Amino acid sequence: MSASGESGTAVSVTGASKQFAPLVALGDRIAAALGGSVERRSVRAVDDVSLEIARGETLGLVGESGCGKSTLGRLVAGILPPSAGTIRICGEPVMSQGRRPRKLTTRVQTIFQDPYASLDPRMRIGTIVAEGPVHHGLVASADAAAYAARWLAKVGLDPDAVPRYPHQFSGGQRQRIAIARALAMQPEVLVCDEPVASLDVSIQAQVLNLLLQLRRELKLTMLFISHHLGVVRHVSDRVAIMYLGRIVEIGPAETVYARPQHPYTQALLASVPQLVLDGDAPGSFRPIAGELPSPLSPPPGCHFHQRCPVALPRCSIESPQLRDAGPGQAAACHLVASR
Amino acid sequence: MAEASPLARFWQEFRENRVAVASLAVIVAIALVALLAPWIAPQDPYDIGKLVLADARRPPGHAGSGGYVHWLGTDAQGRDLLSAILYGLRISVQIGVAAGAIAFVLGAALGTTAAFLGGRAEMLVMRFIDLQLSFPAILLALVLAALLGQGKWQIIAALVTAQYAYFARTAHGAAAAERAKDYVEAALSTPMPARAVILRHILPNSLPPLIVVATVQIANAIALEATLSFLGLGLPVTEPSLGMLIANGFQYMLSGRYWISIYPGVALIVLIVAINLVGDQVRDQLNPRLKR
Amino acid sequence: MTAPVLAVRDLATHFFARAGTVKAVDGVSFDLAAGEILGLVGESGSGKSMTGYSLLGLIDPPGRIVAGSIKLAGQELVGLPQAELRALRGRRMAMVFQDPMTTLNPVLSIAEQIRLAIAAHERVSPAAARARAADVLGRVGIPDAARRLDAFPHQFSGGMRQRVAIAIALLHRPDLIVADEPTTALDVSIQAQIIVEVRALVRDLGTALIWISHDLATVSALAGRIMVMYAGRIVEHGPIGAVLRAPQHPYTQGLLGSLPSRAVPGQDLVQIPGLPPSLAALPAGCAFRPRCERAAPECAAAPDQATSGSRGWRCHRPLGAGAA
Numbered sequence: 001m002s003a004s005g006e007s008g009t010a011v012s013v014t015g016a017s018k019q020f021a022p023l024v025a026l027g028d029r030i031a032a033a034l035g036g037s038v039e040r041r042s043v044r045a046v047d048d049v050s051l052e053i054a055r056g057e058t059l060g061l062v063g064e065s066g067c068g069k070s071t072l073g074r075l076v077a078g079i080l081p082p083s084a085g086t087i088r089i090c091g092e093p094v095m096s097q098g099r100r101p102r103k104l105t106t107r108v109q110t111i112f113q114d115p116y117a118s119l120d121p122r123m124r125i126g127t128i129v130a131e132g133p134v135h136h137g138l139v140a141s142a143d144a145a146a147y148a149a150r151w152l153a154k155v156g157l158d159p160d161a162v163p164r165y166p167h168q169f170s171g172g173q174r175q176r177i178a179i180a181r182a183l184a185m186q187p188e189v190l191v192c193d194e195p196v197a198s199l200d201v202s203i204q205a206q207v208l209n210l211l212l213q214l215r216r217e218l219k220l221t222m223l224f225i226s227h228h229l230g231v232v233r234h235v236s237d238r239v240a241i242m243y244l245g246r247i248v249e250i251g252p253a254e255t256v257y258a259r260p261q262h263p264y265t266q267a268l269l270a271s272v273p274q275l276v277l278d279g280d281a282p283g284s285f286r287p288i289a290g291e292l293p294s295p296l297s298p299p300p301g302c303h304f305h306q307r308c309p310v311a312l313p314r315c316s317i318e319s320p321q322l323r324d325a326g327p328g329q330a331a332a333c334h335l336v337a338s339r
Numbered sequence: 340m341a342e343a344s345p346l347a348r349f350w351q352e353f354r355e356n357r358v359a360v361a362s363l364a365v366i367v368a369i370a371l372v373a374l375l376a377p378w379i380a381p382q383d384p385y386d387i388g389k390l391v392l393a394d395a396r397r398p399p400g401h402a403g404s405g406g407y408v409h410w411l412g413t414d415a416q417g418r419d420l421l422s423a424i425l426y427g428l429r430i431s432v433q434i435g436v437a438a439g440a441i442a443f444v445l446g447a448a449l450g451t452t453a454a455f456l457g458g459r460a461e462m463l464v465m466r467f468i469d470l471q472l473s474f475p476a477i478l479l480a481l482v483l484a485a486l487l488g489q490g491k492w493q494i495i496a497a498l499v500t501a502q503y504a505y506f507a508r509t510a511h512g513a514a515a516a517e518r519a520k521d522y523v524e525a526a527l528s529t530p531m532p533a534r535a536v537i538l539r540h541i542l543p544n545s546l547p548p549l550i551v552v553a554t555v556q557i558a559n560a561i562a563l564e565a566t567l568s569f570l571g572l573g574l575p576v577t578e579p580s581l582g583m584l585i586a587n588g589f590q591y592m593l594s595g596r597y598w599i600s601i602y603p604g605v606a607l608i609v610l611i612v613a614i615n616l617v618g619d620q621v622r623d624q625l626n627p628r629l630k631r
Numbered sequence: 632m633t634a635p636v637l638a639v640r641d642l643a644t645h646f647f648a649r650a651g652t653v654k655a656v657d658g659v660s661f662d663l664a665a666g667e668i669l670g671l672v673g674e675s676g677s678g679k680s681m682t683g684y685s686l687l688g689l690i691d692p693p694g695r696i697v698a699g700s701i702k703l704a705g706q707e708l709v710g711l712p713q714a715e716l717r718a719l720r721g722r723r724m725a726m727v728f729q730d731p732m733t734t735l736n737p738v739l740s741i742a743e744q745i746r747l748a749i750a751a752h753e754r755v756s757p758a759a760a761r762a763r764a765a766d767v768l769g770r771v772g773i774p775d776a777a778r779r780l781d782a783f784p785h786q787f788s789g790g791m792r793q794r795v796a797i798a799i800a801l802l803h804r805p806d807l808i809v810a811d812e813p814t815t816a817l818d819v820s821i822q823a824q825i826i827v828e829v830r831a832l833v834r835d836l837g838t839a840l841i842w843i844s845h846d847l848a849t850v851s852a853l854a855g856r857i858m859v860m861y862a863g864r865i866v867e868h869g870p871i872g873a874v875l876r877a878p879q880h881p882y883t884q885g886l887l888g889s890l891p892s893r894a895v896p897g898q899d900l901v902q903i904p905g906l907p908p909s910l911a912a913l914p915a916g917c918a919f920r921p922r923c924e925r926a927a928p929e930c931a932a933a934p935d936q937a938t939s940g941s942r943g944w945r946c947h948r949p950l951g952a953g954a955a
Contacts, residue, residue, distance in 0.1 A: 064818040079528045103530035110528050118521035122345060122543045131539070132529035165345070170906055178525075185529060200674040201845055202903040205889030209899045227819060230848075230892030234900070253896065271823040273852030275875060275893065285852060287823035291788055 009091075010189050010221035011053035011076060011108075016085035018046040018071050043295050045071040047245035048085070053189070053238075058215065058222040060236030060253060062229060062268075066295045067242040070193055073225045077110040077191040078103035089189055106136055109182035113194035115174035119166040119181075125152070126162035129181045138186060151180040155210060172203035176210065183214065189221045196231060208235065229272050233257055238328070241265045244295055244303040247322065251329030261331035263311075264288075264304045302334070310335060352624055359620035362613040369610050373428035380422035381407045385578050390417045396596050412598040414587060418579070420598060424606045427581035430574065431561045431610065434491065438498035438564075439557035445499065446506025447542065447549055453507075454514035455537050465511055468504045476501040480563050484572040494573055498560045509552045513545035547625035554618030558611045565607055581607045634705070635662035636806045636839045637686070642699035642709075644678075644685045651911045655681040655694065657863035665806070666837040668830070670854030670871065672847060672886070676907050678863040679843045683809040686841070687726050688716035704806050722752040725800035729812040731792040734799065735784040741768070741795055742780035748799050767798045772828045790821035797829065804836055811843045826853050847886060851875060856941075859883050862908055862918035869942030879942070879949040882919050917947065925950075 021042040045068040053059045063069045074080040075087055078094035081101035087094045089108045095101045112118040119128055129151055130144035139147040149159035155176040166174055175195060182190060195211065196204040212235060215222060226232045232239055233253055240250040241264065249262040260266045267288040274285065290307040293299055299306050305315035315334055322330040354360060372379060382405065383389060394403045395417040401409045403419070411420040453464040471479070483497035517523060518541060526536045567573040568582030576583065581603045588599025644656035656678045663669055673679040684690050686701055688708060701708040703724060708716065720726075728734060736744055745764035749755045755763070761780065768776035771794040784792055793813060800808050810829075814822040830853055833840050844850050850857060851871055858868040859882065867880040878884040887893065888901025905922040908914060914921055916931040923930070925948045934945045 064820060077528050078530070079524055103528060106529065110525065112521045112525060114521060118525050120522040120526075120540050120544065123540075131526070132531060135529075135531055135535065172906065181525070200907070201847070201886055202674060202889050203906070205891075205900040205902040206904075208891065209902055212897065212899065228891075229819065230890065234891035234894060234896050236896075268820060271820045273823065273826065273848045275848045275851050275887075275890065285823055285826075287827055288820040291790065291821070292818065 008055050009052050010055045010057070010089065011051075011059075011223065012088045012091075013049055013051050013072075013076065014086050014088075016046055016049050016072070016075055016082045016087055017044065018068075018075055018080060019044050019083045044245050044298075045295065046075060046082075049245075049247055050085075051240060051247065051250060053221055053223060055188070055221055056219050057237045058224055058235055060232035060239040061223060061225045061242060062227065062232050062239060063242035064227060064268075064292055066244070066292060068245040068295075069225050069227075069242045072242070073110075073191050073193045073223060076189075076223055077108055077193075078105065079110065106132070106185050107187050108189040108191060109185050109187040110191045110193065111175070111178050111182050111195045114198050115171055115178050116166075116198075118178050119174055121166055123165075124162065125164050125166065125169075125177055128166070128177065129184050132181070133184050133186075136185070138184075147184065148180075151184040152177070154183070154214070155180045170203075171199055172207060175199060175207050179207075179210065179214070183218065187220070189223070190215075191223045191225070193225045194227070195224075197226065197228065204231075211235065229257075229269065241268065244293065244298045246303065246319075246332060248304065248333070249325075249329070249331040250322065251326065251331075255326060255329050259326065259329075261325040261329065261336050262304075262333045263308045263335075265331070267307070267309075302332070349624060353620060356620045359617055362616035365609065365613040366617060369428055369606075369613070370432055372425055373432045376422075376425040376429045380419075380425045381405070382419040382422040384418045384423040384426050387577065392417050396591065396599070398596070399598055411602045412596075414579075414584065414599045415591070420584075420602055423579055423584055424581065424603050427579060427584055427603060428606055428610065430491070430578070430580040431564060431607070434495055434498065434564045434580075435557045435561040438495045438502065438560040439553055441495065442499045442503040442556065442560075443506050443549065443553050446503040446508075447510040447545070449503070450507035450510030450512075451514040451537055451542055451545060454511045454518055455533065455541060457518075461511075465508070468507050468511075471504045472508065476559070477563060477566060480567060481570070481572065484567050489573065489575050491574065494564055494567060497567070498563055501563070502556050502560060505552055505556055506549060509548050510545055513548045514541050517541045517544045551618060551622040551625055554614055554621055558614040558618070561607070561614075562611055636665045636704055637663040638700075638702040639686070640700045640702075642682070642685055642701060643697045644681055644690055644694060645697045646694040648693055648911070653694075653910045654863050654913065655910055656685055659699070659860075659863075659865055661858060661865065661868065663807070663839045663841065665839055666833060667856065668833055668840045668842060668854045670850030670857040671841055671843045671860065672845065672850055672857060673860035674845060674907050676862075676910060677860040678910070679860045680811050681863075682860070683726070683811050683841060683843050686807070686809055687720055687724055688713070689726070718752075721748060721805075722803045723805050724807040724809070725803075725805045727793070727796050727800050727808060727810040727813045729815055731789070731796040732784065734796045735792060737784055740781045740783055741787075744795075745799060745802065748802050752803055763802070764798075767802060768795065770801070770832060771795075771798045772824060773798075788821075790817050790825065793817060793825060794828075797825070797832075801832065801836065801838070805838060807839045807841070809841045809843065812845070813842070814849060815844065815846070822849065829853065847875070847890060848892070859886070862913055863910060864918065864945060865943075866919065866946070867942075867944040873942060877950070879944040879951075880919075880946045881923050881925050881948075881950065884950060885922075917945070 019042045049072060061069045061072065075082050081095050089105050092105055094105055094108065095103050126145050126148040129148035130139065133139045133147060134141045134144050145162050149162050152161050153159060157173060157176055196207050199207060224232060224235050236253045238251060239253045239256050240247050243264050249256060249265045256265065257269065260269055270286045271288050272285060288307055301316040301319050305311040312334060320332045320334045322332045323336050325331040325336045391404050394413050395415055397409055397413045399410060399412040401412060403409050409419050413419055414423065449464060453461040479501040480497045483500055484494060487493040487497055523536060523540055526540050564573060564580065565582030568580045569586040573582055574580050584603035585600045591599050640660045642656055642659045646653040646655055659682055671679045671682065685696055690696060696709055699709060742761055742764050746757065746760035749760050749763060764780055765777040773779065773791060773794050787795065814825055826849065842850060842854055854871050857871045857874050858865050861882050867874060867878065867883045874883065875887065878887060885903035889903060891900060894900050903922055908918055917934050920926045920930045927948055929947045934947045936943050936945055
């Protein structure tokens with residue numbers, strides 16, 4: 001373990017950006033070679049994001065579709081290389097640089113959204129769980145089955161799952177298998193990308209409880225990505241709100257939910273229907289006006305200014321930086337500074 | 340409770356189609372008699388010294404001078420047709436399986452690797468294969484056979500060159516689809532090395548369409564070899580394959596000596612149809628879109 | 632209350648698969664008044680979608696309605712020939728699906744799709760159809776509707792497409808709309824917009840709406856009444872506030888407890904143990920019994936419907952007045 005790994009920061013993201021260049025059609029490329037002008041628009045899925053997650057902390061990452069939260073998760077997990085900036089896990093870079101970037105560390109593992117797609121359908125459960133640990137020498141291949149059975153037991157599955165195939169399990173059970181696979185690598189950091197979004201309500205609770213219990217037991221650091229504000233509030237110590245590639249607000253979960261500073265956070269929180277238990281009137285909530293702009297051509301300045309009820313003229317020109325907005329809280333809004 | 344492996348489940352379903360099972364039995368029987376031909380054939384048709392011209396062009400059932408009955412007659416050189424067909428099938432099966440297997444391995448490796456690497460390498464390889472596939476396989480095989488000359492391995496080389504592209508394209512399509520799936524991403528993010536991900540995850544999941552292509556292409560290889568031999572570009576005259584037997588008998592067709600062409604032709608058709616029937620069932624089972 | 636627009640009695644829809652009979656809907660009864668919004672809640676496999684499909688006669692073999700009656704404004708729908716059902720669908724009753732692209736044709740402009748949907752049931756001139764299309768799209772909250780009529784579905788966002796699907800469902804002012812998870816695939820902020828618009832539309836047009844969802848919070852924001860389904864049966868129903876405040880069936884209580892927004896952050900959620908049962912092999916008696924903490928010997932017999940005022944439940948051991 002490196003010295004900086006003991007410093008208390010498990011994840012550090014510095015100025016990370018990720019651009020996706022759309023494939024240029026052959027005809028367009030020929031046109032470009034012949035001197036024609038071809039429009040090349042790239043999507044900035046993650047736009048200059050910096051954040052840190054302390055050891056043992058859970059950071060919730062919330063946002064609507066296309067906001068870049070999954071891409072940021074994939075950068076942290078070492079699935080995608082960043083276009084710019086660095087990502088370190090326990091002080092070590094996640095990926096190698098170069099033409100074919102390679103993931104360097106096993107200290108960060110990922111749980112994916114769809115447990116029907118994330119397990120190899122032709123592999124037995126035991127092999128799925130033990131494949132990585134055997135390759136990385138965490139366990140001898142002779143002990144692989146017992147090792148897999150132990151982790152399966154930890155996620156609440158019977159050891160007789162070892163010789164079976166994924167199709168014999170329900171969605172919730174598959175997600176448990178995916179959790180066992182990730183944890184069998186003995187990571188420090190777990191990136192959970194919408195881990196319960198495709199599960200039924202009653203199964204969601206089971207899987208969330210399991211994650212919470214394993215986090216306590218194994219002292220895991222988590223980046224928990226979800227579009228569901230309630231789920232994120234439940235599991236997170238701190239939350240970060242993303243909008244069109246940028247973090248617009250970050251801070252302790254309790255304060256951000258109670259006193260959101262960014263107008264987008266405020267609008268997002270207000271737009272969620274709450275379960276009403278007092279009186280027979282339908283729940284109170286207020287939708288955000290307008291549509292999400294296309295990530296291909298985000299509005300200039302503050303990306304939210306077109307939908308913002310309190311936008312100033314400068315919001316459409318100058319893009320605001322994250323500023324302190326309370327203890328541990330920061331928001332990227334021009335109005336925050338004047339408060 | 341250990342669960343039946345995918346292969347065992349596949350076989351259980353395969354068994355339900357009686358035509359496919361019968362076809363498989365035919366293939367196995369043909370393969371067996373073809374491989375055992377040197378021991379069960381009454382005559383060695385390649386040994387020119389044993390051929391008796393007096394027995395040439397005799398009809399089926401003729402009791403030859405060798406002391407045994409020519410159940411399927413004899414050809415223009417006095418070869419026992421039954422023996423010649425058994426030896427011909429031996430060549431067909433050997434060439435079909437060898438060409439199919441080599442093309443399978445080559446094409447699968449190329450297509451899968453291209454799909455995994457992506458980018459420029461993928462584009463170059465796949466465009467070249469598209470280009471090659473725009474020529475008919477028979478044309479390519481003819482040119483290659485003419486260039487390489489006669490002989491079993493020359494024919495196999497020609498067939499592999501003509502056919503690997505089908506495997507490569509299929510492998511590329513399947514592997515590209517698998518490459519994009521979460522379980523591949525999960526393996527890569529463990530991280531597992533690229534080679535392990537290709538061999539352990541992408542390839543096994545790309546196999547179903549490749550196996551379907553393989554059954555079709557083995558049948559095609561057998562037919563192509565027969566075509567080349569029929570045209571005189573295949574094996575040497577001293578080792579007549581089914582295609583050459585048919586070609587040799589062709590001139591006698593109208594003079595009533597039908598058996599010289601017909602029986603080798605029937606053997607060829609039975610083999611190819613059986614392979615295709617098995618292939619159809621395999622395709623139906625492996626193609627999820629055709630499932631209920 | 633006036634006569635109900637929709638009266639369903641003992642509806643049963645079974646699927647006859649090789650592996651056995653799947654009782655997707657197993658004896659469902661309820662009434663629905665004009666302008667009423669009913670939330671139909673359950674997990675996947677609970678039969679909530681199949682109930683909706685049954686109402687519109689959209690059950691395909693190997694499934695079929697094996698028993699019961701569905702009366703839409705007094706007219707019996709069960710046993711009606713497909714041609715007559717088709718004539719009713721789109722005009723007197725309509726469906727909105729989770730994925731709007733199941734309704735929208737990708738190669739036709741929005742205006743043309745709406746014209747076809749109108750022309751399916753009445754004669755209309757192209758100009759009149761266009762005017763009506765612009766009007767109905769405006770009603771579902773599509774800004775600048777007249778200008779976007781000639782757009783194609785792929786040029787719309789998911790939320791806009793779902794609005795178009797809702798607009799098409801509303802075209803003939805049907806008596807009944809069944810919406811199957813219509814906002815599940817949409818973003819939180821878009822979901823809220825659609826709920827607000829649907830609420831207003833139902834109030835204005837007096838259409839009866841069945842909103843099928845797994846999300847209790849969405850349903851609570853929209854519906855006046857709720858039905859909770861489990862294993863093909865309605866286990867609890869009643870006015871939404873009363874049911875959510877004091878659920879009687881342990882399953883309803885379990886669903887509520889498993890919502891993270893109601894729990895103390897970081898604390899374990901109340902979870903329902905086990906898995907939903909396979910509809911092909913339901914446990915005898917109360918289907919929830921194997922997962923129920925309150926299960927007792929009498930639960931081995933199927934519970935009858937108990938009613939109290941506007942509420943009802945199927946449970947031998949309901950939670951009683953004080954439970955929440």
